Amino acid sequence: MxxxxxxxxxxxxxxxxxxxxxxxxxxxxxxxxxxxxxxxxxxxxxxxxxxxxxxxxxxxxxxxxxxxxxxxxxxxxxxxxxxxxxxxxxxxxxxxxxxxxxxxxxxxxxxxxxxxxxxxxxxxxxxxxxxxxxxxxxxxxxxxxxxxxxxxxxxxxxxxxxxxxxxxxxxxxxxxxxxxxxxxxxxxxxxxxxxxxxxxxxxxxxxxxxxxxxxxxxxxxxxxxxxxxxxxxILENANDLIQSVSPEGKFLYVNRAWRDTLEYSAEEVSTLNIFDIIDPSSLEHCKTLFSCVMAGTDVGRIEAMFRSKSGKKVYVEGNVNCKTEDGKPQYTRAIFRDVTALKMEEKTRREREQVLDAVLNLTPNATVVTTPEGIMLYANKPARSLTPVTVREGVYGKPLWALLSPGGEEEVKRSIALFLEEGPDIPACQVQGCDGKAWQIDWSHAGFGRQTAGYILAIIRRVE
Structure with a gap:
């Protein structure tokens, strides 16, 4: 026709x-x-x-x-x-x-x-x-x-x-x-x-x-x-931030989570350019990524910082690729996860570790801060050097018994439960260290401010 x-x-x-x-x-x-x-x-x-x-x-x-x-x-x-x-x-x-x-x-x-x-x-x-x-x-x-x-x-x-x-x-x-x-x-x-x-x-x-x-x-x-x-x-009700952008940088589609997080109405989005919502700290990085994506380059997983209408910083990570026809870019497809809360939590953890570093590295004993379940949050230098694994990978998120010889898990759990029930006036926890020698663990409440409230301080000593 x-x-x-x-x-x-x-x-x-x-x-x-x-x-x-x-x-x-x-x-x-x-x-x-x-x-x-x-x-x-x-x-x-x-x-x-x-x-x-x-x-x-x-x-x-x-x-x-x-x-x-x-x-x-x-x-x-x-x-x-x-x-x-x-x-x-x-x-x-x-x-x-x-x-x-x-x-x-x-x-x-x-x-x-x-x-x-x-x-x-x-x-x-x-x-x-x-x-x-x-x-x-x-x-x-x-x-x-x-x-x-x-x-x-x-x-x-x-x-x-x-x-x-x-x-x-x-x-x-x-x-x-x-x-x-x-x-x-x-x-x-x-x-x-x-x-x-x-x-x-x-x-x-x-x-x-x-x-x-x-x-x-x-x-x-x-x-x-x-x-x-x-x-x-499905797209409108997804929790992730979903967007599609033209080669000129105009938004072709954004979902509800995107609009709610960045505080723009659908009408306002139609007037925006992609770089209007990028925080200045990420602008040059994002311009380079945008050029690479439009050229068809696989940029892998990316991290960036967006800025909402009110000026709030929004940390995101995700993936972007480009639809092409006859070798020409048509539009991008991007799915981002809002990781602002995770970034804030990570920042808080780093600040907490700095405080603990300053306090716990004053003692020569291996000292570990754990959750009530025995999961390590921090260890001073003597504690980190107890096993090759923790020297290489760190201790955060690992169980306390990772520092011990196999078989010590149940004794550590029993001793923590007794400590939480009766307090610090309980016998030390007797275990075997990774070096095959006898160790003892004394428990106390971590008292370094509100950030450590509810945590347990474990002091590990070799039995001479």
């Missing part, structure tokens, strides 16, 4: 009537009058919400209940003007395509002058004769394309299918970018811009095949839309 000049095919076929907008040209294919009235009623509500002026061109006077309730024919009430194909005004203004275009332009201008944002025309199309030329219909439509390009007009044409021969309905499909079929708004796969279609003779294809194709596309696209909604729901 030739590329459209006045309209573009929607990426999503199945839409709500609420998605109609100025510039749209739609055909309603219906069987029962009640179906057309129901759709008409929805469009009336849409006109009221969007402040569109409605021009209704009725096939017969007083035929559409939804419209005739708005006022008498040939009158204008609350933004609704109704004329009939049997009315002299219609015949005068629609006697030729040129007259019709001039009339519609006047109506658009009048609507704008009256404060409406656009003109919406709903037309009940009368039966088209079986000898009506396809090129004549196409030619009429070609003259309307500039009106749609100006985004001031919505036109909805109703076709009662049993009143039209198949070839006429095929022309309808060729000349309307969108179709309402079975009460569903679908992008029309068979649409050809009239200005293009006039350049060649249009072939005839079995109509039912066209309708079945549109129905199948509608069902398929609805299933795809539901799948897309599920994936979007």
């Amino acid at each position: 030739p590329a459209g000049k006045g309209h573009t095919m929607n990426a999503i076929y199945n839409e709500d009537v609420d998605h109609l907008a100025p510039g749209d040209h739609i055909a309603i294919l219906y069987h029962e009058k009640a179906e057309f009235e129901e759709i008409t009623r929805e469009i009336l509500e849409l006109c009221a919400r969007n402040k569109w002026c409605l021009l209704y061109i009725a096939r017969l006077p007083q035929e559409n209940i939804a419209l005739t309730l708005k006022g008498d024919l040939n009158t204008k009430e609350k933004g609704v003007k109704i004329v009939s194909h049997q009315n002299s005004e219609f015949h005068l203004n629609f006697s030729s395509a040129k007259n019709a275009q001039a009339y519609i332009r006047r109506q658009i201008r009048n609507a704008k002058d009256a404060g409406y944002s656009a003109l919406c025309i709903i037309r009940e199309v009368p039966p088209i004769g079986s000898r009506r030329s396809s090129q004549k219909l196409v030619g009429d439509m070609a003259g309307l394309e500039p009106l749609f390009d100006e985004k001031n007009l919505v036109m909805v044409c109703g076709y009662k299918m049993d009143l039209f021969p198949p070839h006429a309905l095929q022309d309808v499909l060729r000349t309307h970018p969108k179709i309402i079929l079975d009460r569903k708004l679908v992008g029309n796969l068979f649409y050809i811009p009239a200005s293009d279609a006039m350049q060649y003779t249009l072939p005839s294809i079995e109509l039912q095949h066209w309708l079945d194709t549109l129905r199948n596309l509608s069902s398929t696209s609805q299933a795809l839309a539901e799948t897309e909604d599920r994936f979007r729901d």
Whole structure:
């Protein structure tokens, strides 16, 4: 099919009537009058919400209940003007395509002058004769394309299918970018811009095949839309910060966790550049990473510091990669974890260790600070040198019995439990050290301030 000049095919076929907008040209294919009235009623509500002026061109006077309730024919009430194909005004203004275009332009201008944002025309199309030329219909439509390009007009044409021969309905499909079929708004796969279609003779294809194709596309696209909604729901409700950025640095997508953490609304995000949310301390680092990602380089796991709208620093770590097509970057995909709390905890632990270093390194005995479960948080230098493993890897997070010969775990646990129950006046814990010699462990409460409250101080001595 030739590329459209006045309209573009929607990426999503199945839409709500609420998605109609100025510039749209739609055909309603219906069987029962009640179906057309129901759709008409929805469009009336849409006109009221969007402040569109409605021009209704009725096939017969007083035929559409939804419209005739708005006022008498040939009158204008609350933004609704109704004329009939049997009315002299219609015949005068629609006697030729040129007259019709001039009339519609006047109506658009009048609507704008009256404060409406656009003109919406709903037309009940009368039966088209079986000898009506396809090129004549196409030619009429070609003259309307500039009106749609100006985004001031919505036109909805109703076709009662049993009143039209198949070839006429095929022309309808060729000349309307969108179709309402079975009460569903679908992008029309068979649409050809009239200005293009006039350049060649249009072939005839079995109509039912066209309708079945549109129905199948509608069902398929609805299933795809539901799948897309599920994936979007997963992304929106993820705890991680998820973002997608264009090569120019504009945000294409951010999820709820991202917006909540960085304190921006969806509207504000649309005005941001990726570097607007980078803390100055990470700016040069992130600029280098961004260039590498856009070049297709695998940068591995990255760390950065973001800055929220209020100036709060947010430490993140995660992965970023880039979608490319024909070797050109299209957008980045990034998932970050907010590790601010972990960074603060790590900073607090380092400060605590500095305090403990200053105090515990004054004693020549091996001294260890543990949790009530016996997990080591800190060890002074004599304690760290008890085994090659702790000299090499440190002690943080390891159990106290890692300093001992295998088999000492139960005795250490028993002694800690007794200490927590009865206090420090208990016998020393007798164990075998990693050097094979007898050691004893004396317990006391760690008392170096609030940061060590609840911890246990273990003093380890060799038994001479």
